[in-house]
Amino acid sequence: MPKLSIERLGGIAGFGVSPNIKSEGEVESSDLSPEDQAKVEKLFEGGSVPPVKNTNDVFNYRITRQKDGRSQTIQVPESLVPAALVSSVKDTLR
Amino acid sequence: MACFCQIIPDEVLKRFSRDPKLTAAQRKHFANAARLGTEIRKLRKQAGKVTAVTASMGLVAGVVPAAPAITLSDCQHNQTLPGVPVADPANSADDTTKRAFVETSAVADFYKSVFGRNSIDGAGITMASSVHYGTNFNNAFWNGSRMTYGDGDNNIFIDFTNSTDVIAHELTHGVTQYSLQLSYTSEAGGLNEHMSDAFGSMFRQWRAKQDVTQADWLIGKEIIGPGAAERGFTCLRDLASPGAAHCLTPQPVRFADFQTGMDPHISSGIPNLAFFTAAKAIGGNSWEALGQIWYKALTGSDPSPNMSMQTFANLTRQLAAQMTPPNASVANAIDAGWTAVGL
Numbered sequence: 001m002p003k004l005s006i007e008r009l010g011g012i013a014g015f016g017v018s019p020n021i022k023s024e025g026e027v028e029s030s031d032l033s034p035e036d037q038a039k040v041e042k043l044f045e046g047g048s049v050p051p052v053k054n055t056n057d058v059f060n061y062r063i064t065r066q067k068d069g070r071s072q073t074i075q076v077p078e079s080l081v082p083a084a085l086v087s088s089v090k091d092t093l094r
Numbered sequence: 095m096a097c098f099c100q101i102i103p104d105e106v107l108k109r110f111s112r113d114p115k116l117t118a119a120q121r122k123h124f125a126n127a128a129r130l131g132t133e134i135r136k137l138r139k140q141a142g143k144v145t146a147v148t149a150s151m152g153l154v155a156g157v158v159p160a161a162p163a164i165t166l167s168d169c170q171h172n173q174t175l176p177g178v179p180v181a182d183p184a185n186s187a188d189d190t191t192k193r194a195f196v197e198t199s200a201v202a203d204f205y206k207s208v209f210g211r212n213s214i215d216g217a218g219i220t221m222a223s224s225v226h227y228g229t230n231f232n233n234a235f236w237n238g239s240r241m242t243y244g245d246g247d248n249n250i251f252i253d254f255t256n257s258t259d260v261i262a263h264e265l266t267h268g269v270t271q272y273s274l275q276l277s278y279t280s281e282a283g284g285l286n287e288h289m290s291d292a293f294g295s296m297f298r299q300w301r302a303k304q305d306v307t308q309a310d311w312l313i314g315k316e317i318i319g320p321g322a323a324e325r326g327f328t329c330l331r332d333l334a335s336p337g338a339a340h341c342l343t344p345q346p347v348r349f350a351d352f353q354t355g356m357d358p359h360i361s362s363g364i365p366n367l368a369f370f371t372a373a374k375a376i377g378g379n380s381w382e383a384l385g386q387i388w389y390k391a392l393t394g395s396d397p398s399p400n401m402s403m404q405t406f407a408n409l410t411r412q413l414a415a416q417m418t419p420p421n422a423s424v425a426n427a428i429d430a431g432w433t434a435v436g437l
Contacts, residue, residue, distance in 0.1 A: 012235065012254075012330065014343040021342055053238070055236065056278060057234060058237065086173075091247060092250075093321060
């Protein structure tokens with residue numbers, strides 16, 4: 001099961017787009033519950049999802065994994081991300 | 095007899111309408127309540143328009159939309175909205191709750207007294223906020239129907255209700271949603287963020303009774319945590335100096351530096367500097383001549399989700415010429431502000 005690299009982007013402060021603050025985490029897929037593994041698989045199958053209309057300053061998540069020798073990356077709103085991935089991310093000053 | 099209460103947010107009604115644990119009749123009841131809420135909000139908006147028209151005729155409207163209700167909910171460090179409703183937020187023992195209530199009420203008063211706007215939608219919609227969202231949550235956001243505030247991690251940020259401009263910033267996203275409807279991508283996204291920073295800053299100055307010279311023009315000064323402060327950061331953004339090193343999110347200052355795909359919190363630096371430059375040239379209180387023109391630009395025309403920065407700049411120039419003759423100083427200051435950033 002691939003490792004997931006997670007970046008939290010946006011918010012009112014511009015995490016990930018500001019040179020001064022970042023928000024990153026990693027999760028081994030095998031450490032996720034079967035339900036969360038299925039949710040993540042479904043996210044990758046569906047591809048990136050744009051932010052919900054009329055939401056502002058919300059977080060989006062860029063999730064990357066290696067599968068079948070290729071790097072796959074999706075970007076989805078926070079509301080779609082399993083809590084276990086959200087909680088893996090740490091905000092830091094660069 | 096079916097009954098409903100508008101105090102229940104739409105997202106809650108819609109969630110219940112999809113809850114498989116409820117009976118079909120119960121789910122239909124909640125779905126109907128959500129639909130009725132939408133239509134009643136349209137009625138309220140129309141009532142507001144009637145009032146505005148009759149007021150312009152010097153007539154007294156039969157029904158004056160009431161001032162908006164201000165509601166607070168406590169997420170209790172969970173990430174489920176709306177949270178637990180707070181019965182009496184004005185007198186809450188929790189400082190965050192009380193502050194969010196007081197400042198949201200003040201923003202409502204700001205929009206009403208300065209711009210004649212009744213709440214976010216112009217028709218008295220309830221202004222709902224949730225506090226204590228998540229744990230160490232370093233953000234505040236507008237989700238389309240309510241403001242939500244985190245407590246910060248006490249390193250990069252502290253309580254997001256601490257900055258009056260942040261509260262007005264989030265509420266102004268709602269105003270934009272109900273008026274110009276700027277999207278959140280490309281140049282329109284930068285304008286959307288600029289509106290929130292500009293009106294957030296104007297509210298901060300109005301609240302503190304500061305003119306353009308006394309204002310610090312900072313966004314998020316009071317939410318900077320000790321870790322960020324130690325590294326020399328004093329704010330999220332600075333309308334006076336968008337590219338400054340003391341900004342957590344430095345921004346470009348010229349339109350020539352705009353790039354496709356740029357995050358709105360970055361590209362807003364361009365109109366932010368134009369606004370500041372014009373404000374300093376005009377002098378006095380930012381919410382008066384300049385703020386009135388910006389408010390008209392935001393609310394006085396049809397929705398324009400993909401508006402370009404050049405179009406917005408030209409709109410404010412046009413409005414300045416219409417709204418401030420014969421004194422050309424305001425129009426000249428606005429023109430100079432935009433010219434300074436290359437628009």
